Amino acid sequence: MNIASSYRRPPQGSAGRRRLLAATALVIVIFSLDAISGGMLRNAARSLGAQIWNAGARTGLFVRMSGIFASRSALEKENASLREQLARAEARSAAFQALEDENRFLRAAARVAEEEAGITAPITSSLYSSPYGTFMVGAGAADGVAVGSLVMTADSSAGAFVVGRVSAVGAHTALVTELFAPNAALSATIRGASVELEGRGGGNARAQVPRTVDVAAGDSVTSASLGGRAIGVVGAVQTETSSAYSEVHIRLPINVGALPFVYVLSLRN
Amino acid sequence: MWALCRLSMSFLYGTNIRIALAGFGFLGAVFAVPWAVLACMALLALRFRAWEVPLMGIWMDFLWLPSESLVSPIPLFTLVSIIIVWGLEPLRNELLAR
Numbered sequence: 001m002n003i004a005s006s007y008r009r010p011p012q013g014s015a016g017r018r019r020l021l022a023a024t025a026l027v028i029v030i031f032s033l034d035a036i037s038g039g040m041l042r043n044a045a046r047s048l049g050a051q052i053w054n055a056g057a058r059t060g061l062f063v064r065m066s067g068i069f070a071s072r073s074a075l076e077k078e079n080a081s082l083r084e085q086l087a088r089a090e091a092r093s094a095a096f097q098a099l100e101d102e103n104r105f106l107r108a109a110a111r112v113a114e115e116e117a118g119i120t121a122p123i124t125s126s127l128y129s130s131p132y133g134t135f136m137v138g139a140g141a142a143d144g145v146a147v148g149s150l151v152m153t154a155d156s157s158a159g160a161f162v163v164g165r166v167s168a169v170g171a172h173t174a175l176v177t178e179l180f181a182p183n184a185a186l187s188a189t190i191r192g193a194s195v196e197l198e199g200r201g202g203g204n205a206r207a208q209v210p211r212t213v214d215v216a217a218g219d220s221v222t223s224a225s226l227g228g229r230a231i232g233v234v235g236a237v238q239t240e241t242s243s244a245y246s247e248v249h250i251r252l253p254i255n256v257g258a259l260p261f262v263y264v265l266s267l268r269n
Numbered sequence: 270m271w272a273l274c275r276l277s278m279s280f281l282y283g284t285n286i287r288i289a290l291a292g293f294g295f296l297g298a299v300f301a302v303p304w305a306v307l308a309c310m311a312l313l314a315l316r317f318r319a320w321e322v323p324l325m326g327i328w329m330d331f332l333w334l335p336s337e338s339l340v341s342p343i344p345l346f347t348l349v350s351i352i353i354v355w356g357l358e359p360l361r362n363e364l365l366a367r
Contacts, residue, residue: 014318016317016318016320017318017358019318019320020318020319020320020323020354020355022320023320023321023322023323023324024323024351024354024355026323026324027323027324027326027327027347027351030327031327031344031347034331041331042331042334045328045331045332046331046332049298049299049332052296052299053299053300056299056300125299125332126299126300126301128302129297129298129299129300129301129302129303129332129333130303130332130333131303131329131333131345131346132333132334132335132342132345133335134333134334134335167335167336168335168336175333175335177335181335
């Protein structure tokens with residue numbers, strides 16, 4: 001690249017500056033239109049984002065199942081017919097495993113549904129891409145989801161935990177804000193003591209608990225504002241002899257990123 | 270003639286980088302961590318008068334901002350994108366071609 005040509009003053013009133021100004025004005029206009037339309041543009045963007053995510057997930061699964069990135073030594077040992085048979089067998093096995101996992105989650109969700117009315121919804125976005133501690137689920141107003149609905153896990157092996165609350169709803173998608181989103185505040189109860197949780201993102205939170213309260217790792221954390229439901233467990237307790245409080249780290253005992261489905265409670269719950 | 274060819278090649282090279290960064294930024298809003306998108310925005314704003322940077326910011330906020338009102342919470346990525354792209358204008362004017 002010609003360094004000399006890169007270091008040159010641009011002409012005054014260049015087209016690039018005008019385009020940038022137009023783009024900035026367009027952003028303001030889009031925001032205004034979105035506010036006037038009641039969030040219609042946001043909902044459209046989220047629907048598009050969910051579709052892009054689903055397409056990417058399907059593509060990734062196809063690439064993995066195709067064996068393109070299989071080791072060179074493994075490919076050298078196989079002839080063409082064995083490679084084709086192995087790919088088909090792996091695809092069938094993966095499909096069976098996926099169906100088995102889906103069945104297990106849906107059975108767990110059905111058990112939750114016996115106690116509380118709601119709908120099982122697939123997670124349709126990355127859980128790590130949002131700077132605001134949000135993620136998308138594939139159910140919306142058309143499925144009875146409303147703003148404020150609680151979102152829970154449906155993993156029966158670890159119990160049902162509240163992971164978030166619906167904060168925006170489209171026709172077929174909804175945006176869920178994690179309970180432990182960065183800088184979120186929530187009242188909770190640990191061993192009978194009322195504490196104020198501060199969200200740290202990634203399914204983690206922390207709280208200050210009086211040292212007189214005997215808190216230990218593994219203790220359940222519930223929230224009265226969420227109907228007394230479990231929201232996490234104590235992960236670690238840090239105590240300073242000079243402080244009247246212990247710093248308690250709370251976490252979700254479930255990797256939400258590994259869950260294909262969550263359970264969205266009806267608003268009356 | 271040779272200078273024209275070299276200028277064309279440098280233009281295409283810069284354009285390819287810009288397209289790649291913009292594409293990664295828009296797709297990264299769906300798939301990647303927020304810092305990757307922020308890095309794309311910063312790199313684009315450093316090198317170009319990138320009109321796609323404010324659009325990337327509003328795309329990020331429309332995807333993930335948990336509110337249907339304008340001001341609560343603050344649309345951070347939109348504001349940061351506008352600040353970055355305009356804030357680096359003096360540096361671009363001083364050092365870079367466009």
